[in-house]
Amino acid sequence: MPTISMFYGILVLMYFRDNRRHHLPHIHVRYQGQEAAVSIEDGAVLDGVLPPKQLKMVQAWIEIHKEELLVDWELAVNGEDPFRIAPLQ
Numbered sequence: 001m002p003t004i005s006m007f008y009g010i011l012v013l014m015y016f017r018d019n020r021r022h023h024l025p026h027i028h029v030r031y032q033g034q035e036a037a038v039s040i041e042d043g044a045v046l047d048g049v050l051p052p053k054q055l056k057m058v059q060a061w062i063e064i065h066k067e068e069l070l071v072d073w074e075l076a077v078n079g080e081d082p083f084r085i086a087p088l089q
Helices: 052-064 066-077
Strands: 003-007 010-013 026-031 034-039 045-048
Touching (some): 003 052, 010 052, 026 052
Antiparallel strands (some): 003 010, 010 026
């Protein structure tokens, strides 16, 4: 479960071979003990919960890095290490 980015106390992770439960490209986000699975395609929360402010930051970050995230998704689904992605600044 590699961490692919960190910003403002938010950890963004992508699990290996994680396409069974949600069946679409997504990331896992952790912030102060809360965790959510968030769709790469539209930023929707698939599972879990994040504070509204942090969710908005994650959604903005996804929009900026969508192409990189989709490449990382393919790597992770195939059991390969995803690349680190620049944080939100």
